Amino acid sequence: ALGLLCVVTNCGEGMDFLAIGKNLNGLCQSGAWGCFDEFNRIDASVLSVISSQLKTIQQGLIGRVKRFVFEGTEIDLDSRVGVFITMNPGRSKKEKKPHTERIY
Known part of the structure; x- marks a missing residue:
């Protein structure tokens, strides 16, 4: 492939783990890249769920x-x-920074 789709998502205080999860689901299935812009604007209470979602994807990639x-x-x-x-x-x-932002 000469290029890959890159989807940019502007994050905000109202963004929840369901919205991020839908984006991640689509990225995983399509092989696209996703950029979550201004990630620090997401509420700290949502970040722990997002880190679990990312860990699940990471484990799948490591396991091929x-x-x-x-x-x-x-x-x-x-x-x-x-x-x-x-x-x-x-x-x-x-x-x-919340602890969940320092993990990755």
């Missing part, structure tokens, strides 16, 4: 499986999938 269970549904896993995040560099130094 063609299908895996994601959010209770068996789906295809295209090994070309890529997930990237951006964060606002203007974050206040007094504002501490």
